[in-house]
Amino acid sequence: xxxxxxxxFKSKPAIVSVGVTAGPLEKRKSLFSKQFDKLYDDEHCGLxxxxxxHAKMVEDACMIALxxxxxxxxxxxxxxxxxxxxxxTPSSFCAxxxxxxxxxxxxxxxxxxxxxxxxxxxxxxxxxELSLAGSSxxxxxxxxxxxxxxxxxxxxxxxxQWTVTAAGVVAVTPNKEGCPAIVAATIGCVIDxxxxxxxxxxxxxxxxxxxxxxxxxxxxxxNVADYDLIMTGDLGKTGFKLxxxxxxNNGNDIESNSRDAGEEFxxxxxxxxxxxxxxxCSAAVFFTEVIEKLKTREYNRVLLIAxxxxxxxxxxxxxxxxxxxxxxxxxxxx
Amino acid sequence: xxxxxxxxFKSKPAIVSVGVTAGPLEKRKSLFSKQFDKLYDDEHCGLxxxxxxHAKMVEDACMIALxxxxxxxxxxxxxxxxxxxxxxTPSSFCAxxxxxxxxxxxxxxxxxxxxxxxxxxxxxxxxxELSLAGSSxxxxxxxxxxxxxxxxxxxxxxxxQWTVTAAGVVAVTPNKEGCPAIVAATIGCVIDxxxxxxxxxxxxxxxxxxxxxxxxxxxxxxNVADYDLIMTGDLGKTGFKLxxxxxxNNGNDIESNSRDAGEEFxxxxxxxxxxxxxxxCSAAVFFTEVIEKLKTREYNRVLLIAxxxxxxxxxxxxxxxxxxxxxxxxxxxx
Numbered sequence: 001x002x003x004x005x006x007x008x009f010k011s012k013p014a015i016v017s018v019g020v021t022a023g024p025l026e027k028r029k030s031l032f033s034k035q036f037d038k039l040y041d042d043e044h045c046g047l048x049x050x051x052x053x054h055a056k057m058v059e060d061a062c063m064i065a066l067x068x069x070x071x072x073x074x075x076x077x078x079x080x081x082x083x084x085x086x087x088x089t090p091s092s093f094c095a096x097x098x099x100x101x102x103x104x105x106x107x108x109x110x111x112x113x114x115x116x117x118x119x120x121x122x123x124x125x126x127x128x129e130l131s132l133a134g135s136s137x138x139x140x141x142x143x144x145x146x147x148x149x150x151x152x153x154x155x156x157x158x159x160x161q162w163t164v165t166a167a168g169v170v171a172v173t174p175n176k177e178g179c180p181a182i183v184a185a186t187i188g189c190v191i192d193x194x195x196x197x198x199x200x201x202x203x204x205x206x207x208x209x210x211x212x213x214x215x216x217x218x219x220x221x222x223n224v225a226d227y228d229l230i231m232t233g234d235l236g237k238t239g240f241k242l243x244x245x246x247x248x249n250n251g252n253d254i255e256s257n258s259r260d261a262g263e264e265f266x267x268x269x270x271x272x273x274x275x276x277x278x279x280x281c282s283a284a285v286f287f288t289e290v291i292e293k294l295k296t297r298e299y300n301r302v303l304l305i306a307x308x309x310x311x312x313x314x315x316x317x318x319x320x321x322x323x324x325x326x327x328x329x330x331x332x333x334x
Numbered sequence: 335x336x337x338x339x340x341x342x343f344k345s346k347p348a349i350v351s352v353g354v355t356a357g358p359l360e361k362r363k364s365l366f367s368k369q370f371d372k373l374y375d376d377e378h379c380g381l382x383x384x385x386x387x388h389a390k391m392v393e394d395a396c397m398i399a400l401x402x403x404x405x406x407x408x409x410x411x412x413x414x415x416x417x418x419x420x421x422x423t424p425s426s427f428c429a430x431x432x433x434x435x436x437x438x439x440x441x442x443x444x445x446x447x448x449x450x451x452x453x454x455x456x457x458x459x460x461x462x463e464l465s466l467a468g469s470s471x472x473x474x475x476x477x478x479x480x481x482x483x484x485x486x487x488x489x490x491x492x493x494x495q496w497t498v499t500a501a502g503v504v505a506v507t508p509n510k511e512g513c514p515a516i517v518a519a520t521i522g523c524v525i526d527x528x529x530x531x532x533x534x535x536x537x538x539x540x541x542x543x544x545x546x547x548x549x550x551x552x553x554x555x556x557n558v559a560d561y562d563l564i565m566t567g568d569l570g571k572t573g574f575k576l577x578x579x580x581x582x583n584n585g586n587d588i589e590s591n592s593r594d595a596g597e598e599f600x601x602x603x604x605x606x607x608x609x610x611x612x613x614x615c616s617a618a619v620f621f622t623e624v625i626e627k628l629k630t631r632e633y634n635r636v637l638l639i640a641x642x643x644x645x646x647x648x649x650x651x652x653x654x655x656x657x658x659x660x661x662x663x664x665x666x667x668x
Contacts, residue, residue: 101339
């Protein structure tokens with residue numbers, strides 16, 4: 001049986017620009033902060049609420065991605081974004097501000113890639129000359145929604161991950177020389193092995209990442225060695241270790257050419273437990289560290305796998321297990 | 335300037351099958367109930383929570399749409415669905431149950447059409463032979479999340495709308511003789527005229543519907559008279575009247591060939607105030623009443639405009655205005 005959910009982009013849509021914004025903690029603590037375009041010294045970005053700051057970060061990321069290619073919002077055909085806030089209001093307010101025709105997408109933290117896939121499909125169909133795609137998260141907004149208001153100072157176990165304050169947006173156009181090309185993708189299936197602990201989402205998501213990796217390789221006739229990098233986001237230390245073990249068990253040894261955005265984001269600082277997460281984490285790392293190393297040809301072919309835990313506080317309260325998903329895109333400079 | 339967000343499907347993807355499920359109140363009160371495929375006598379569908387019933391309705395709608403074309407879930411390439419519940423858990427649990435590669439989309443009640451547009455784009459790009467698209471809502475789950483638990487018996491003003499318990503799914507394939515063809519679409523821009531009353535969403539959404547209608551007509555070089563039907567969902571009595579007035583002010587007199595799914599859903603029963611709403615309402619009506627009348631050639635060309643209010647309880651509490659959106663698809667039997 002052919003692997004399902006697998007897409008090939010014959011026209012090779014290009015990522016021609018990126019915009020990444022992040023908060024004050026990320027400015028101080030993220031290993032990638034020097035690569036980010038804009039860093040706020042105030043986690044509220046001068047606004048009144050966490051959610052308004054959240055929207056502002058995405059708006060700024062969009063404007064930055066556009067300005068780098070000398071474009072304005074009215075040049076963009078489509079805006080494909082999403083976030084973790086209930087009903088994704090930060091993304092919708094961003095769409096209101098920039099006025100670009102807007103398709104909201106939700107795959108939790110895998111939204112960074114589901115939006116790029118959708119932009120690439122629109123481009124492949126000849127329907128988009130310029131689309132913006134991406135995702136975002138704001139620590140305080142997400143913590144109080146999914147867990148506790150940060151003011152409570154709730155303790156967390158070693159397996160827990162830290163939601164980053166960051167937004168990442170890419171500009172996607174038809175194929176363009178010298179820019180990373182989107183050559184293939186795999187849309188995830190929901191995988192749920194019965195995990196119920198919302199403070200160990202890396203372990204819950206690892207099997208979804210492995211399923212998507214396996215389907216992508218099989219569907220495109222590729223081997224692990226074909227990639228300079230296979231990067232997940234955001235499994236964290238716990239989940240990434242498990243993912244590599246699951247891949248190995250399935251005959252795919254990725255020890256030497258894999259990285260995880262969540263594991264690396266804050267370095268080895270133990271305050272961040274298992275590492276970073278949030279819809280802005282994979283977006284911020286994929287769109288800076290990885291895109292930059294593709295441009296300098298340090299990487300020639302990469303597979304980016306964004307993972308998402310599709311739970312809600314209510315599904316947790318109702319004792320449901322955690323449904324997880326992972327979407328993948330393959331980028332190349334060849 | 336060319337109208338933005340406008341898509342033309344040269345390959346004319348087809349809607350080859352539909353599945354619509356609805357709850358016990360809809361069985362008794364909806365004018366369209368006889369056209370629905372499955373009606374539950376228990377609003378919990380025999381399950382323990384509103385949200386589990388919500389997921390069950392979508393799962394059943396998917397299975398019904400597939401069974402009518404002698405298919406099973408493993409025949410489907412993609413599942414493109416969304417709902418109004420925080421983090422769209424009913425849609426995700428449906429994707430877990432049927433195992434189809436899943437892209438979650440959120441445009442509030444406009445998700446019924448944003449999902450079909452995405453299915454049509456995948457089909458146009460040659461990437462999908464069979465996709466399922468649709469949306470759903472469950473009255474009690476949505477009321478307690480956005481307003482009050484129904485047990486409170488809270489009073490509502492005349493402008494308020496009643497969230498339906500229903501799920502609607504279509505099966506989309508490459509062009510097929512004898513089936514309604516998706517020939518064009520328009521992706522909405524967020525329109526926000528400063529309305530803040532969550533109990534008058536029809537009025538808030540009407541300008542978004544008018545904006546999308548106007549862009550669709552301009553972008554495709556069409557006139558109102560080219561359509562046998564222009565149907566919105568779900569503006570309700572209040573919003574639909576306003577929409578027709580706004581369209582007329584803009585030179586588009588749609589009085590004689592327009593309908594609104596929300597206004598008609600429960601007939602003239604005053605208990606439902608301004609009419610029906612919810613992501614399942616437009617899906618249930620568009621996919622039965624409209625598709626059926628296309629098949630019998632009572633309609634030859636229709637424009638379906640699904641409207642969504644992209645607010646959240648939190649954005650309301652933070653005194654934000656209501657961002658609204660409308661997505662349109664044009665179907666034809668010609």
